[in-house]
Amino acid sequence: MTECWSEGELRAYCDRELPAKDMDRLAAHLENCVPCRERHRQLARQAASVLELVALLPEPEEVTWVPPVPVRAGMRGRWAVAALALAAALALAFVMLPNRIERQAHLAPPPPPMTAPPPAVEQPAEVRPAVMRRIVPRRRAPRLPVLRADYYLSLDDEPIQNGVVMRVALGAAEVKADIIVGSDGRAHAIRLVGDK
Amino acid sequence: MDIVIRGVQPAEELALSAAGAGSSGKDRSSAWFDAIFREHYARVVGMLARLAGDRGQAEEIAADVFCKLSQRPALGGDRDRVTAWLYRVAVNAGFDALRSNARRRRREEEAGVESLRVAAPSGALEDMLRQERCARVRDVLGALKPRDAQLLLLRSSGLAYRELAQSLGILPGSVGTTLARAEAEFARRYRARYGGDL
Structure with a gap:
């Protein structure tokens, strides 16, 4: 008769968790x-009884949704990424704005309606053709909210x-903007800051 | 509103930092933590849910444990050590929840008996008996060493010995012995509390 096996090996044998060679031996x-x-x-009997009891505890439904990794990043990193995301979104908004809206106008109070009659004769003549050219839409642009100062x-x-x-500078152009940051640490509103 | 600029979620923050890459230690740490989180989150939640009996509470505990892990980058060098730390902390937190829930559960069970006495809908008796058996199992698990309870729960969930060894921080060859002793201790305590055979 060969040497007897330990309790742990006998238990592993019950679960067929020994190497194949040891299982045969x-x-x-x-x-x-x-x-x-x-x-x-x-x-084997004890294991079956205990596992049967423990198996009474209901398994939760399969956890298929994994929440975002709960990393607590430093505030500097958080703001840097938030500013980056906002800059990207604003850059997208600037690109997609209708051409008739002068980008400089976003930093200033809203211009007077285009349909208003030209105010006076002494208005610089060279300005008006430029404005008139912009009235003609070159393409249908999506309706987007206009960021105003x-x-x-x-x-x-x-x-x-x-x-x-909080006042931040966005993008390479360092466009100034005010961001309202809520108590949850997220930005809730933004406005551009005009050069006054 | 046509443009929705949403806040940056932690996962996105992590992805951005990983994409910004480089091979700095911080990035490696984030990638390592991400891998640990995705590999073990569901399993930890499952174990805690069975222990505490509450899926929502289990998710809260798991999130808290992973947050603690994220604040311990020094653990990142040894994956086995991290896994063992993770399950040990999770089980300890689960034990705290189990104990805090015990009183509430007893009240609910008493209320359940009372409602059964007032009106006995079909299946209520089976539900009550099943809940009673589950409460007994949780009581006995709560009386074990956390490591033994962890082992029984994870084994019952079907983990292999290699995975059990990793979660306990022991050698795979020791799992059989540890498991046999945990089962013997469970059986002994169960018989002592509730009498009879298992």
């Missing part, structure tokens, strides 16, 4: 060793109850 040993066979039987543009549908106004 232990099986052969159990055929000849009554104490080991009895011990194996006890371990005097108004905040809401970035979500949540009401802003309190927050802190």
Whole structure:
């Protein structure tokens, strides 16, 4: 008769977690060793009873949704990324704005309506043809909200109850803007800052 | 509103930092944490849900544990050590939740008995008995060493010995012995509390 096996090996044998070679050797040993066979039987019965009880605890439904990785980044990194995202969004908005709207106008109070009659004869003549050319739409542009210096543009549908106004410089052009940051640390509204 | 500029979520922040790449230690740490999170989050939630009996609470605990892990970059060098730390902390937190829930659960069970006495809908008795058995199992698990309870829960979920060894921070060859002792301790305590056979 070969040497007897340990309790851990007998338990692993119950779960077929021993290497294949050891599984065969232990099986052969159990055929000849009554104490080991009895011990194996006890371990198997105990394991089945305990696992049956523990299995009563309901398994949760499969966790298929994994929430965002809960990394607590430093405030500097957080703001840098937020500013980067806002800069990208604003750059996109600038590119997609209708051509008839002068980009400089975003930084100034809204211009008078185009349909208004030319105010006076002494208006510089060279300005008017330029304006008239811009009236002709070259392409249909999507209707997008216009960022103006005097108004905040809401970035979500949540009401802003309190927050802190932070001034940032966006993009390579360092366009100045005010951002209202809520108590949750996220930007809720933005406005451009005109050069006054 | 045509343009929606949303805030940057942590996952996006992580992705951005990973995309910005380079091979700085911080980026490597983030990538390592991301891998650990995605590999073990669901399993940790499952284990905690079975232990505490509340999926929402389990998710809260798991999120808290992973937050703690993210603040311990020093653990990042050894994956096995991290995994063992993660499950140990999660099980300890789950035990705290289990104990805090015990009183509430007893009240609910008493209320359940009372409602059964008032009106006995079909299946209520089976539900009550099943909940009673689950409460007993949780009580006994709560009386074990956290490591033993963790082992029984994870084994019951079907983890292989290699995975069990990783979650416990022990050698795979020791799992059989540890498991046999944990089962014996569970059986002994169960019989002591509730009598009879298992």
